[in-house]
Amino acid sequence: MDGATQEKVAQLAGIDQTNYGDIERGFGNPTFETLLRIAAVLQVSASSLIEGLSRADLPDDDPELTVADFIEARRRQRGTR
DSSP states (O other): OTTOOHHHHHHHHTSOHHHHHHHHHTOOOOOHHHHHHHHHHHTSOHHHHHTTOOGGGSOTTOOOOOHHHHHHHHHHHHTOO
């Protein structure tokens, strides 16, 4: 879904736009269901959102690993923000 706004993706995924924005920026902590909904709207597999990431890609100072951490690490890996 190229060129989709946060508002449109959030609406189609059935989540709040603010929540989606937080997830996209790496500040949210989506449930697995939310991750699946976002992937469906973006027409990608949920695994592609976290593909290639491992615990080594994340800061050592946070013992809890969240989906948001994976998404943010993936964004850093790709050089986007």
